[in-house]
Amino acid sequence: DQQVKQNSPSLSVQEGRISILNCDYTNSMFDYFLWYKKYPAEGPTFLISISSIKDKNEDGRFTVFLNKSAKHLSLHIVPSQPGDSAVYFCAATRYNNNDMRFGAGTRLTVKP
């Protein structure tokens, strides 16, 4: 039973526009959320995170929004660039815990 779900396997956007990637979770004990980016033939790399005490966190072109009541988070990329084309994984965990659960990933393609 997947505790973290990314229901869109793929997303295609035009360069310069906004990319919005969505993630839902079922375990209400999760209180820390992360996004990872993965290029082919490489391991995932950390992109941005958010604690459950916040509802928004920004880092440059990347913003993560958290809606705890809906158990939903989203990653916004503005403006999108062709180099952003990758698979994006949403992950969730708990403070004072050591494991981390991932979604199935969303493949983002940014067209020039």
Place this chain on the structure above:
Amino acid sequence: DVKVTQSSRYLVKRTGEKVFLECVQDMDHENMFWYRQDPGLGLRLIYFSYDVKMKEKGDIPEGYSVSREKKERFSLILESASTNQTSMYLCASSLGLGGGITGELFFGEGSRLTVL
């Protein structure tokens, strides 16, 4: 620079063979993890370890075992490989303090295992 190294990028094994996947990190991290990545399923946690000689089952431990004899090394063992274990295996590590601290995982490049 942070480094997680997996011993083999590509392996081909036969059904029933014993398979060892090795992972070494140079960041002095307490926590180490093994995931497998499959299309449509994302990354699924097999086992993790929060200290030397300690291990915890993840979501799909069946058919796997692990070993952590030294802090920097975490091995995944397939006692008798089966075709449904054909997958990409990813090792990761993270910093932990006492009861654990939430932080990013640092991943290796992955080991693609094919079981014939």
